[in-house]
Amino acid sequence: MVPVFLAQWMKEKRSPYMVLIFISISIAAALLFGSNMDIKLKIDTFRGEGVTVEEAERWIDRLNESGAFIFSLRAEEESLADVRQGRSDMAVRLLKDDYRIIAVMESTNVELVQQHMQAVYHEEFRIMAAASHAEDELEFREAMKTYMEQPPLKLQSSTSSGSELRSYDMRLQLLFGFSLFLAMLTVGFRVNAMTAEKISGIWNRVILSPLTKTEMYLGHLTYSTLIGIVQITMVFLLAKYLFGFSLGHSFGMLAMIVVLYTMTIVAMSMLFTGILRTPEQFGAIFTSIVPIMPLISGAYMPPGTITNDVLLFIGQFLPLQHALDALIGVSIYEQGWTDIYLPLAKLLLMAVIFFGVGINLVERRRL
Amino acid sequence: MLETVELSKSFKGKTVVDGVSLYLDQGESVGLLGPNGAGKSTTISMISSLLAPTHGDVLLRGKSVIKHPQDIRRVLGVVPQEIALYEELSAYENLQFFGRIYKLKKTALESKIQEVLEIVGLRERQKELIKTFSGGMKRRINIAAALLHNPQIVIMDEPTVGIDPQSRNHILDTVRYLNLEKGTTVLYTSHYMEEVEQLCKRMYIMDHGKVIASGTKEELGRILSSEDTILLQLDAYDDAFIEEIRSLDPVRQVERTDQGLKLIIAKQSRVLSSIVQSAERHSVQLINMHVHTPSLEDVFLHLTGRTLRD
Incomplete structure (x- = not known):
């Protein structure tokens, strides 16, 4: 597993531009579109x-x-x-x-x-x-x-945990939306490297070595997951410490959501890899479908904007929607584990199904 | 050492390899010849345990490779037809990766990388990225990657396709070195007859998924021992001329070449004057005529009715 992981890392080191550009775009888009919300x-x-x-x-x-x-x-x-x-x-x-x-x-x-x-x-x-x-x-x-300045009755609102209710932060939602969306692209292209290796013959060479197939998959998938986590984490850290975004106080929970989400999108990319035959097909179709996902998930719009039943139904099958719900719940509404267990459970279920079907399809296909 | 028994492979009902039986003795260099689509690469994939045969078996020292693929993988180095390397990494980094998957330890890996780079003659270029290499240099690194774990058997699938003469010579020297100096058993597939003639003592000729002939150069040459080959260099000719030549009694086979025609005729037959007369009748200018003993290429033509590069 380690040699496969290291080879991917060496390739990344040689050309880290995609990850760096996506990190910059995530923050820039959140700042740009988020500031428009206040105008x-x-x-x-x-x-x-x-x-x-x-x-x-x-x-x-x-x-x-x-x-x-x-x-x-x-x-x-x-x-x-x-x-x-x-x-x-x-x-x-x-x-x-x-x-x-x-x-x-x-x-x-x-x-x-x-x-x-x-x-x-x-x-x-x-x-x-x-x-x-x-x-x-x-x-x-x-x-x-x-x-009216000193009314006889005052209405005070608070969160479920008793803390002060903060107004909805659209900039933060956009930051989450863009960073989760762009992480999908980064992860997708890393998983797609497996198909490229199959076509170039590297995959067969590795099969002929003492390395097992499980190790080969683990090397690739662990790397893809890790690079996705690193990208999202860097966006969050820069947003918090450089641009003053308020991400709430539960960093452990945010990290858990990010890890689970990244695993799910790795699994989703694996499913695409299993369905599509060549890296070129993957590049064309994956990059066409993925940008639609944040739109259906309502990542760019205030909550409640999407009311169409069909879109809401499709959104249930998209990892981004559940990760976004969980991240917003934790950072804006200060929700706990019991409040966000449902989106996390859905992400986990998707990860298991996508991995299972995806790897099966990849193994059945003869390149 | 290595043997295939009635090896067959079908894809969606189409038989690609049909009952191939061949063997390799230890330290031997054996050629597998055949035109594109003859089934050479599929046969190699089955021998190396990448592909399960539909029928038959591969035996390594009498033990089934199908049942125990790990046995052959330990002793086998495969040089695939495609450039199976990371283009974004340097030659050194690629070899480092392939050495690591064979679990070579750090010191052993380093010395082995330098050794194989020396063998393929690219030690000075090891820090350069593969994507900056010429096709020939990439093929040499492709070979180096298969040698890192000291394989006892090396299978090379058309390692000289589409490269410059200098790299081609280097690759041929490498194969000779591996076989003669290091005692490595080599199975060399190619559709270049002259390469196989130079490198291999024995060869198998495949066409349409079957082995159609096998043996040493001399044994195969004897297939056409009762024939001669005539090369005609012509300025222009038509089908009528070819038909007339074909109808001449001693002529067994006629094949178009870049410069004219190649004829396989009965040995020591008196046909030259008839050829000249036919050329005059059809106003075909005969520039040159050369009679020689048939080569292995001619044997292939005789057996299959087509050239290796068809």
Whole structure:
């Protein structure tokens, strides 16, 4: 086993670029796409008939107090021209006690803006209605603001372990998603080296040596697993210590998930190796299928975005989805072993099945 | 020492090797000749225990290799037809790997690597990557990798295919050295008749999965002892000319060559004047004509009706 392992390592040493590039891409993608998640959507507004500048600005201040949008006042012609030419999704016409959203097509953003504006207008009208009964409207508003800062009832949320509930960190999910995805490619190409060795005749030479087949498989598969673990671990360490990502406190559990996930993707690559006949076929088909996996697993989208039953069903058969669930559970929600045993058990089951079928197919095939 | 008994192999109903029986005595150098697709590589795979035969057995000192593959693997070095090396590693690193799989200890491995590099003449280039080597140099390292564990039997599957003359000569010298100096038993497969003639005392000729002739050079040569070979160098000729030559009574076989025709004729027959007359009748310019005793290549042509390189 050791000579096979060392030969793979020597090849890696000679050309470590793939692993290094994938480590860089994992972090860069998480930083790049993760930072986009914090950017607020800019919405142009313009005054409708009979609305003064002061009234419009007051509504804009109210709308900007909360939510994921920045409303700004612009000229009607410019705002509408931008919508018409596709430079912006929508524009908002402010009316007396009402508004209109102008968009060329329905989208999630339009729905979110509609929800936000409806909530703000609804609240403001209730305050206005209450203020109309007060003697001094300004004083009433001030009193209400003070009252809301110290409400009689406070709702406090915490995690299942009693610690503070942290807001969902999309950057962290992206970091996990990209690093798990790119590890699949690294591991896949390492496992594919076995097929290349079969075709080049190295495999037969090794069979003729005192080395057993079990040792040959172990050498290859141990190396592939280890290189996958090293790649993911390096991404996590760099993300934590260099870029300040918060990975939670259970490093042992994260390590366990990473080890189990890497073993499962090695097994999955073995299955692909068994099904596909040549390294070229593997290179073409594996690299076409693997990028779809994070999409189906929802790795790039906020939780709950994927609602399609078919996609959710397919996702159950993808190691990435279960590893992602477990990693997010441990690092964001501070879950324990009892909370993540199910995704880990599924990963283990997949590893056993994929290895069994994959090695069987590889052994049956005569190159 | 090594013997195959009625060895056969079929793939999906198609018989690739059909009842091959051959033997190798200790220290002998034996050639296995045949055109592409004759079944040489499949026979080698079965002898080396890589492939199980459909029928028959391989015996090493009387013991079945099929039942005890480890026995032959200990004493066998196989040089495959393909370059079975890691292109990304250096010659030294490749040999280090192949030495390690034979469980050679560090000091022994180091001295053995230097020894085999010396044999194949690439000691000075050991630190260079295989992917930077020429085809001939790769083939020499391919051979070196099979010699690390001091094999008693070496099987070489067409080790000189597609290489430059210098590397080819080096490989032939290596085979001679292994056989004559070190007493290694060699089974050498090739479709280059002259290589086998130079290196091997005995040979087997295979075609369509069967051994069609075997023996020493002299024994095989006697197959055509009652024939002569005529090489005709012609500028241009047509099928009608070939048919007329073929119809001449002493002519047994006609084969096209790069420069004209090769005829196998009954020994000492008076056919030359008829050939010249035919050439004149068909306006074929006869540039040269050479009569000689048949070579092993001619024997192969006689036995199979085609040349080794077909």
